[in-house]
Amino acid sequence: MAATLKDVAREAGVSIKTVSNVIHDYPHIRSSTRERVQQAIASLGYTPNQTARNLRSGRTGVIALAVPDLSLSYFAELAASVIAAAEELDLAVQVEQTVGTREREIELLRTPRLRMTDGVIFSPLEMGQDDAEHLAVDYPLVLLGERIFDGPVDHVTMRNVAAARAATEFLLDRGRTRIAIVGAHEGEVIGSAGLRLRGYREALTARGVPYDESLVASAGEWHRVDGLQATRELLGRGVEFDAVFALNDTLAFGAIRALEESGHHVPSDVAVIGYDDISEAAYSLPTLTTVDPGRDWIAQRAVEALVERIEDPTAAPRTMLADFRVVERESTGG
């Protein structure tokens, strides 16, 4: 049904090579021929068959981005950044959701759906260090996140420990010493929760503030409701604190709600700092002080690194670290 090169060639009374030449702006064409061909292209409404080109070239111009779930603001905003960065390089982005289970994450790496892409940016939330072997796939892959380090792949990630330490020091600098943590994962060493908790402890140690386990509230998932419940639980236990470091912004919003509903004012009674700098942080009440972990940079670097990997599949895997900064807003009394 759709017109092909052959159809255009017949219509214009030339060979397909000539049509191809016109399409590719090959310079040495008689201008009368060029015109005839362009006419034929227009009258038949010809558009090149991209699939055939892909087969020829061995490239598709599509990369995949696998995230847990676009309903999570952090990943929605990451995806927005990745798509924007990919577009700059004229690449399309196929988005896959793993819905945040380890099995689905591992399974995704073998999905036939990926076989049509030139490479994959993969952001797992549940796989662990022991799953590193699963990353040894036979297509270009760039890893995001902080679940697996020193794997057999390029890795673009953030400085979790240093950033969490900076967030904690930010609170200490403002005279807060009883700093609760919301969102801990018990026993986790590697992963967002484990690393950020480590940064927190480093800050305390550096300032000579004792670490008090009763200030640590766990939350398996990091939705708003989890921050709400974890903070309620802290308050219910009668723990005294003058600040909260929520391990992501969404938890922080839940924490603020729990504080307000129990009569604690933010920031005068309790200062709250988050992590991620999702766009909502700038518009909440109060606006949220948080850590910008370099999401845009990560997105752009991931796309670039993937393209580099596609071009040179044999280069040694690299790890790339984003810069972070604390963004001061109202929730810490700014």
Next chain:
Amino acid sequence: MAATLKDVAREAGVSIKTVSNVIHDYPHIRSSTRERVQQAIASLGYTPNQTARNLRSGRTGVIALAVPDLSLSYFAELAASVIAAAEELDLAVQVEQTVGTREREIELLRTPRLRMTDGVIFSPLEMGQDDAEHLAVDYPLVLLGERIFDGPVDHVTMRNVAAARAATEFLLDRGRTRIAIVGAHEGEVIGSAGLRLRGYREALTARGVPYDESLVASAGEWHRVDGLQATRELLGRGVEFDAVFALNDTLAFGAIRALEESGHHVPSDVAVIGYDDISEAAYSLPTLTTVDPGRDWIAQRAVEALVERIEDPTAAPRTMLADFRVVERESTGG
């Protein structure tokens, strides 16, 4: 580099047809042959070249979803639903962002990036009824949203007028009669703002409550900050009201902030209702009463309709309407 059918055939000492038969579970194969072939496939690590299959079949198994911006919660959640629905049908989703300008929306419809997909789900935010002609593209297209009606394409959308009327009646039923509108677009007739305002007016008329233009606050964009500013402006004008109908949830969160900061308590002083039922509405403080416009149904129906359209490109265009419901939460005193 990657093994092909030919390689497998050579390795197994058979023809490529036999290999193909094995791959496609063709029943009449000598089991010894089948085993030999499977061995060869395993030892060479053969995986079918999807691009070649695509060329043969004329299908790619990829659909595109074009939304304004994944940073907008509504569209992130819509994308999440579309991807989930597509996966059920074993389709991949290529996500495109138009960043919400009319020119980019129109341009997107002609992007070569789309030529690799089997069809497109298109959700414009700026194009208007006059742009309907641009939708007459030569590939399968399903339109979402409420910018263009009766275009030359399948259209899956929500009952904006009826749902907005129901939201307004919900407030009226609870004794609120001075209902402010946040997020109006002056002069708009078609489009989310125009249609929802119409539903609001219908509800007032039906109940004999006079329409008061001073209660209408405009907001070109619908981010949180826009709801904040629009509501501040209402308050600044000294307008009296006991309820707010925000034309989406994000505006509602901004409105709540403006109310709280000016000493108005939600819901006792002012009840607030939103529109969209984004997941955040269930976790805000107060939780937000809102309209669920049937987003999941829209996503699923859009994917199904697109597949039907791919299979029968000549069928007459259809319009499909989702059911809605008012979800009662704390912001209206539930």
Next chain:
DNA sequence: GTGAAAGCGCTAACAC
């Protein structure tokens, strides 16, 4: 039961 070969639409090396 298995093989040979055409062809999906395109690009590009090679002729003339």
Next chain:
DNA sequence: GTGTTAGCGCTTTCAC
């Protein structure tokens, strides 16, 4: 300047 042709890797018709 323009035409011929050999693939890219796969599916499938038709022989045998």
